[in-house]
Amino acid sequence: DAKTTQPPSMDCAEGRAANLPCNHSTISGNEYVYWYRQIHSQGPQYIIHGLKNNETNEMASLIITEDRKSSTLILPHATLRDTAVYYCIVSYGNNRLAFGKGNQVVVIP
């Protein structure tokens, strides 16, 4: 599976959109981009995934560049409960997810 690069940490303002970047320059054509998050002391939680097109669900939006070498997870209105470690994962399928170190996102009041 391709590797991903995320900033180790970032702060976001409560109520504002949070844009979480991820680089995956070695992604293959049939690899998906998955996003999970882990709130302190809890198990990881699925957020969204995509292949080529932008995706949106009730939690977030996923914007994938046309060359698929990077993506951005957008939390439209960050709340304090969105403070978590966010993992960007590239994988052929959902069975071998390599979580990496993730991006520690702190939402500030």
Add this chain to the structure above:
Amino acid sequence: DAGVIQSPRHEVTEMGQEVTLRCKPISGHDYLFWYRQTMMRGLELLIYFNNNVPIDDSGMPEDRFSAKMPNASFSTLKIQPSEPRDSAVYFCASSYSRGKNYEQYFGPGTRLTVT
């Protein structure tokens, strides 16, 4: 559904003792995963099952670790004998291969401390 259930939530044991962690996946899910999380190594996949059959156990650290899934609603991860370096949070997750998102649903984890 109650989600993925793991027991115990916390386990403290002495080096050399046998430890058994338990997991009940979400009903109807056909995949089950065991992960281990430590500060040093992050979240690692140990083994996963499909329809109760182990598919990939390449992440199991050594022969002291074993996992079974006797039926679709129960799995165990056993460590015998346990060592201090096994101290970690162990997560179980399940997923449904025909689901819309193929997302993995994680349990709350078992925090294992080996002294």
